[in-house]
Amino acid sequence: MQINPLQFLSKQDVALAQVISEITLPEIESTQDVFHDLMSCVLEQQIHYRSTKKIFQKMLEAAEIEMLTPQNFGDFEEKAFEKYKLSANKYETVLQVLEFWENNEIDWQKLTDDEVREQLGSIKGVGNWTMDMILLYTLNRPDIVPLDDFHLKEIMTTVYGLNPKVKLKAAMREVSEKWGEYKSTAVLYLLAWKAFNKRR
Numbered sequence: 001m002q003i004n005p006l007q008f009l010s011k012q013d014v015a016l017a018q019v020i021s022e023i024t025l026p027e028i029e030s031t032q033d034v035f036h037d038l039m040s041c042v043l044e045q046q047i048h049y050r051s052t053k054k055i056f057q058k059m060l061e062a063a064e065i066e067m068l069t070p071q072n073f074g075d076f077e078e079k080a081f082e083k084y085k086l087s088a089n090k091y092e093t094v095l096q097v098l099e100f101w102e103n104n105e106i107d108w109q110k111l112t113d114d115e116v117r118e119q120l121g122s123i124k125g126v127g128n129w130t131m132d133m134i135l136l137y138t139l140n141r142p143d144i145v146p147l148d149d150f151h152l153k154e155i156m157t158t159v160y161g162l163n164p165k166v167k168l169k170a171a172m173r174e175v176s177e178k179w180g181e182y183k184s185t186a187v188l189y190l191l192a193w194k195a196f197n198k199r200r
Contacts, residue, residue, distance in 0.1 A: 005185050006020055008180060009189075012178045012180065013179065015159050016178075016179075019159065019190060025188060025192050028137065032109075033067060034134055034138055035069060036069070037134055037137065038097055038134060039094065040056045041130045042125070042130070043056050043090065044056045059076070059080035059083075059084050062083055063075055063080045089125065096123050096125055096126075097123055097126070100122070108138075109139065113135055113144070116131065116139065117131050120134060128147075129146060136184055140184075142183070142184045143181060143183050145176045147173065151191055152187060153168060154194070155190045155191065156171075156172050
């Protein structure tokens, strides 16, 4: 018998059940493109699906590019970087990402979560938050809890009454154990709930 993820989560977690009952999860159309989304994270500090500033989208429009690739990056750099200046650290990470793609050809969908982390973590400047965003939004992995995400920390502090000053990540991890193999679904509902309440 197939388990309904929302029924499972609602049964396991009363606080999350309330969140699920209040909102409809917006559909996220993933690009499935790790390079494009990774550059979005580096340049905007948000994956473009979640961005409110839309800086990455504006940069793409300035360069007249829909999907960023290693091949069209030269045009992107020439047209977009003139208008949107990067810090030295960001630019260095951008170059590291480009170098990685020049030297590696990877089928990301065939890798385990840990293998994805290992590959992305080998790129200087790419940290845990960025890896989690790629796993959650780009590769649609089911078991991701981005413990370094500012919004998720804030939401879980509110919804579960966690103390933000005392071992917050450990407390978040403990809560997430209730979510079984549907952790990503729970996370997406919590993040969408915050966005929904902002609009009200």
